[in-house]
Amino acid sequence: MISVIKYNAGNIRSVAFALERLDVPFIITDNAEEIRxxxxxxxxxxxxxxxxxxxLKDKKLDLVIKDLKQPVLGICLGMQLLCTYSEENDTxxxxxxxxxxxxxQPRNNEKVPHMGWNSLTPTQSWIPDSLSGAFVYFVHSYYVPANAATAAITDYTLPFSAALKKDNFYAVQFHPEKSAKAGEKILTSFLNQH
Amino acid sequence: MLTKRIIPCLDIKDGRTVKGVNFVNIRDAGDPVELGASYASQGADELVFLDIAATTENRKTFATLVREIARHVNIPFTVGGGISSVADVAPLLEAGADKVSINSAAVRNPQLIDELVKAFGSQFVVLAIDARKLINQWIVHTHGGSKPTDKKLFSWAREGQERGAGEILFTSMDHDGTRQGFATDPLAKLNELLQIPVIASGGAGTKEHFLHAFTLGKADAALAASLFHFGELSVPDLKSYLKNYNIPVRT
Structure with a gap:
């Protein structure tokens, strides 16, 4: 069973519908035991x-997430919150x-947020090579720099982390639930991880 | 590279898609859920669904429709029509909408933009502006373009950005329904003025019009309705045309 963590995130319904379209059983829950x-x-x-x-802290979900041992996928803000620190209101x-x-920081009058479809360059195998150059949908003003855990790169003002992986933690900056077929392939790839 | 977005717009009345020509005549163009899913599979980048006959009574029906759209459509979509409070928006987001567009209510009460941004974030809030050129000034209109206001396009767009709107959807009422092309001059000016994305709307009649919206108008996205609904132009044809002119598009 897949647990989708229920909290005040705006895209839970969209994630749920994307899993439904893939015929994957899931629950939406903020219960620590059901998540674990x-x-x-x-x-x-x-x-x-x-x-x-x-x-998340009020509900102690931050600690629950940190201790998870099964594959975990952070999406958009979910990915950013898996990092150590965010410049967004010094968090x-x-x-x-x-x-x-x-x-x-715009270099050539690029607009912020980075909003729309941009292409992927996979750098780790969980983002399939067949998606090299594939377009996925982004909406964000903050980014994770490219680093050793980067699993795919996208270029906007600079090359940044479109996806990450470390141990059992997977993360994507874009919205696979809104990224048409490419997004479905990435969700499926995550669902096939062990 | 970030691509330019092509956005079919579906006007909804009583659960069906319609399109007003100059916002007056209305023809039926089908089932919104089916039409939306079909555009998504053809490569549309986003969709907009406008409840053009929004009333307090039919708001629930629209939320039910939004849920069906979210269930079947795997690309982002914006919903709008008659939204005048945070309470109007919550059920639409809960139903799975990615963004909401606000128009007349924001002109009446600009604070609404701040409230929606605070409650749901900038990325949820699209400020739709209908404007018409009157004696060399682009004047903002409300109520489907019928009522002039004391607001001017450029200052209102900038105010919208300052209040936190995530995007501007600009419709030239002088061009809407004419199929003579988008209003590229004010579009270019908006794009110079603003740091948030601008969606061009009103006047699409040919592929070339989209090209000009991106080259002359510097728009981030372009929207059209009847041209797509009646099969006169397909999204894949439009995109391969734009690609030939080196416009970055998702194919």
Whole structure:
């Protein structure tokens, strides 16, 4: 069973519908036990970092997430909150990925947020090579720099981490649940991890 | 590379897709869920669903429709029509909408933008602006373009950005329904003025019009309705045309 962590994230419904379209059974829950015993966990996220971290801490979900041993997928803000720290309202985060989440600084009048479809360059195998150059949908103003855990690169003002992986933690900055066929392939790839 | 977005817009009345020509005549163009899923599979980058006959009574029906759209459509979509409060928006987001567009209510009460941004984040809030050129000034209109206001396009767009709107959807009422092309001059000016994305709307009639919206108008996205709904232009044809002119598009 897949557990989708229920909290004040804006895209939980979209993630749920994407799993439904893939015929994958799942539950949406904020119950620590249901999250711990799931085969896989999806940590969605749309919103602002400090408010969301406060909410997770109030429910002690930050500690639950940190100790998970099964494959965990962080999406968008979910990915950023798995890092150590976010510049968005100076927010200490969960700390799986030893990275600081930074705000985009336009170099050539690029607009912020980075909103729309941009292409992937996979650098780790869980983002399939067949998706090299594939377009996925992004909406974000903050990014994780490229680092040793980067699993795919996208270029916007600079090359940044479109996806990450470290141990049992997987993460994507884009929205696979809204990225048409390419997004479905990435969700499926995560669901096939052990 | 970040691509330019092509956005079919579906006007909804009583659960069906319609398109007003100059916002007056209305023809039926089908089932919104089916049409939306079909556009997604053809490579549309986003969709907009506007509840053009929004009332308090039918708001629940629209939320039910939004849920069906979210269930079947695997690309982002915006919903709008008659939204005037945070309470109007919550059920739409809960139903699975990715963004909401606000128009007349924001003109009446600009604070609404701040409230929605605070409650749901900038990325949820699209400020739709309908404007018409009157004596050399682009004047913001409300109520489907029928009512002039005291607001001017450029200052209102900038105010919207400052209040936290995530995108501007600009419709030239002078061009809408004419199929003579987008209003590229004010679009270019908006794109110079703003740091948030601008969606061009109103006037699409040919592939070339989209090309000009991106080259002359510098728009981030372009929206059209009837041109797509009646099969006069397909999204794949449009995209391969744009690609030939070196416009970055998702194919």
């Amino acid at each position: 015993k799931a085969d896989k966990v999806i940590f969605p996220g749309v919103g602002e970092a400090s408010t969301t971290m406060r909410y 200490p985060c969960i700390g799986i990925f030893d990275q600081t989440v930074k705000r985009f």
